[in-house]
Amino acid sequence: RLEMFGIHVPRYALVNREVPYQQLDYFIEEEDFVEIHGMRFWKPFVEKPIDGDNHSIMIYYPSSAGGGMKELFRKRTSLFQETWLATGPVSSIQRLEG
Template identity: 85%
Template sequence: MAITKKIKIGVCVMEKKVKCGSEVFSAPMGQIFDRLQAFGEFEVIHFGDKVILEDPIESSNLKSLIYTYKFAAQEFDDFHYKPRTENVVIWPVCDCLIAFYSSGYPLKKAEAYAALRKPFLVNELEPQYLLHDRRKVYEHLELFGIPVPRYALVIREVPSQELDYFIEEEDFVEVHGMRFWKPFVEKPVD
């Protein structure tokens, strides 16, 4: 019977997105990965916050520089220089990559890893920049006919800036003529 190499699925996701208590993965995500691994063809590798946030993708360590000098009749008879470098992979090498943006997530670093290692991307990385701006998220959802909650945008250059399109009363705010009764949820754009 031939031993086949397992397909390594890298999960490059912040722990707050996948953890549930002390478990590495939340129950739904854990079930998905358990089912994949049950086939015996897959190995799931969770990168973890320390790896994602602190560790370099790879590091080029200069292992050693070896110089050998030989003297003969007060002259350099021979000079040997043998540099040896070794690339040390810090982020796990995987065949497939699942990566989800969340606040604090180094998306550029994940893109650099994908460019270097060329894993199959289960989900694209570049479009995740859209998630940095709530306005763009809503714009794209509306573009594809996906319902969004009723919302209004108040854009200020400085906090407490007076705006002619914004009215705040005790029990409501009005933005561009749209009235929102309190209580409601205020969220930043990013």
């Protein structure tokens, strides 16, 4: 919608899985990139659910940086302060739901 008003947005693509773990013919994952509808996104990149209330943010790393993925979560210490923290070790699994 921002684009309709001439506001620049980062390059993005949408992946919609109707059911968890659904195989999609327009989504390809390789070691250092994903391809969505023919658009290639080289790692590192950030993945965010389209739902603005879902703050499950994933950062995917290239093999040259050790590969894998880290999930960030939001820790709310007060109504006015938020801290983003990485969870656990780096994983190599893509999000397969949502």
